[in-house]
Amino acid sequence: MGSCEKGSCGHGGAEKNAASQEEEQLHRQLQQIQHKLLVMSGKGGVGKSSVAVYIALGLANRGYKVGLMDVDLHGPSTPRMLGITGMFGMDEHKRLIPHRYNENLEVVSIEYLLEDRDSAVIWRGPIKHGVIKQFISEVNWGKLDYLVIDCPPGTGDEPLSVAQTIPDAHAVIVTTPQEVALADVRKSINFCRKVQMSILGLVENMDGLVCPHCGKEIDLFRRGGGRRTAERMQLTLLGSLPFDPRVVEGGDAGRPFMEGPSDTPFIQAVNRLIDAVEERCLPAEAPTAAKTVAAKPEVASAAGGNALKVAIPTAQGVLCNHFGHCEQFAILSVKDGRVDGREWVTPPPHEPGLLPRWLANQGIKVVISGGMGQRAISQFAEQGIRVVTGAPVMDPDALLQKYLDGSLETGPNVCDH
Numbered sequence: 001m002g003s004c005e006k007g008s009c010g011h012g013g014a015e016k017n018a019a020s021q022e023e024e025q026l027h028r029q030l031q032q033i034q035h036k037l038l039v040m041s042g043k044g045g046v047g048k049s050s051v052a053v054y055i056a057l058g059l060a061n062r063g064y065k066v067g068l069m070d071v072d073l074h075g076p077s078t079p080r081m082l083g084i085t086g087m088f089g090m091d092e093h094k095r096l097i098p099h100r101y102n103e104n105l106e107v108v109s110i111e112y113l114l115e116d117r118d119s120a121v122i123w124r125g126p127i128k129h130g131v132i133k134q135f136i137s138e139v140n141w142g143k144l145d146y147l148v149i150d151c152p153p154g155t156g157d158e159p160l161s162v163a164q165t166i167p168d169a170h171a172v173i174v175t176t177p178q179e180v181a182l183a184d185v186r187k188s189i190n191f192c193r194k195v196q197m198s199i200l201g202l203v204e205n206m207d208g209l210v211c212p213h214c215g216k217e218i219d220l221f222r223r224g225g226g227r228r229t230a231e232r233m234q235l236t237l238l239g240s241l242p243f244d245p246r247v248v249e250g251g252d253a254g255r256p257f258m259e260g261p262s263d264t265p266f267i268q269a270v271n272r273l274i275d276a277v278e279e280r281c282l283p284a285e286a287p288t289a290a291k292t293v294a295a296k297p298e299v300a301s302a303a304g305g306n307a308l309k310v311a312i313p314t315a316q317g318v319l320c321n322h323f324g325h326c327e328q329f330a331i332l333s334v335k336d337g338r339v340d341g342r343e344w345v346t347p348p349p350h351e352p353g354l355l356p357r358w359l360a361n362q363g364i365k366v367v368i369s370g371g372m373g374q375r376a377i378s379q380f381a382e383q384g385i386r387v388v389t390g391a392p393v394m395d396p397d398a399l400l401q402k403y404l405d406g407s408l409e410t411g412p413n414v415c416d417h
């Protein structure tokens with residue numbers, strides 16, 4: 001590109017322009033993707049790619065639009081597992097068209113850019129970063145409910161690039177049940193804390209073998225390690241998948257073991273894992289324009305011993321817009337679709353990340369607020385708490401009853417944190 005000093009001719013400006021257009025394109029694309037899940041592991045071979053594939057397939061089977069992005073640039077394995085080969089196509093805007101596995105699942109992998117499947121990729125960090133960015137901004141993903149990202153093991157360039165490129169990604173950490181896996185999980189957790197990525201939870205893979213002949217369970221590794229690790233690390237255990245030889249066969253043959261009989265322990269475990277992912281990715285009901293929101297059926301119909309608890313931040317007895325600095329929380333219980341009790345609780349002094357944990361410890365399942373920052377919304381989602389934002393300033397009982405009746409009018413999320 002000639003020998004001009006940057007900025008002394010028109011080139012610097014043109015470069016800046018191109019860079020800001022790229023950023024805009026990236027931003028637009030990310031806005032079209034509701035949930036971004038980064039599947040990672042502290043060490044190799046724990047079945048991270050398999051877990052990414054089964055999460056993507058399980059969500060797609062439930063009707064979600066899902067993208068699977070394989071950024072394991074040195075050892076892409078999702079194309080093999082899904083039996084998809086061939087190079088990318090391009091659309092009329094010169095954007096890459098992802099490979100379509102089925103109606104709901106589309107896949108992008110570095111392998112589709114390589115002429116030769118066995119080529120070794122030798123790239124340094126900045127190049128990898130560029131490729132990962134392009135996998136989002138220059139791929140015609142369209143609107144997605146979930147983007148599942150398969151990263152190489154460890155905490156190197158790829159997960160770092162994902163964290164920098166997708167600030168609202170949630171990590172799914174994969175481990176095996178052995179006690180020694182604890183140290184690897186800790187590495188992943190430390191990484192997530194450093195880059196401020198929220199953790200959706202832990203998946204324990206190869207938790208016991210179901211003998212295909214007699215159906216008896218054989219412990220491959222010491223069992224229960226995933227649960228103990230999750231408890232120690234204060235993480236949610238999203239699920240435990242057993243070892244099933246059909247996963248290996250399916251992976252090698254490019255036909256994932258997902259369509260078999262639904263009473264198979266492995267498929268049942270995948271379904272439970274998908275339940276947990278869905279539950280943890282509760283969409284924040286955070287409308288940007290006025291709309292009416294209704295309580296989910298499980299909230300409205302909470303009955304008897306299953307009474308549900310809802311928290312509303314208040315000041316002087318009515319909803320307070322400054323969620324993190326409210327005077328008191330109204331903790332309301334719901335039974336048979338009605339507000340059934342209320343207590344006032346003073347929150348601990350404000351400290352980032354504390355309130356979601358504090359409210360979760362009190363069994364809260366829903367928070368109705370005026371404004372709330374995206375980070376706090378993600379932290380509530382991590383605790384399995386649904387958040388409604390943009391609620392009007394009014395008496396908490398009346399507010400909750402409107403929500404239960406499906407007549408709560410919400411406006412923009414007014415938080416600017």
Ligand SMILES: Nc1ncnc2c1ncn2[C@@H]1O[C@H](COP(=O)(O)OP(=O)(O)OP(=O)(O)O)[C@@H](O)[C@H]1O
Binds near residue numbers: 049075
């Ligand atoms: N639950 C399971 N039951 C049986 N085999 C499994 C299971 N999970 C993964 N495998 C097998 O283990 C092997 C490694 O799995 P996978 O490639 O998903 O691991 P990985 O952690 O992504 O590996 P890498 O570190 O190379 O990226 C594969 O042959 C896969 O089929």
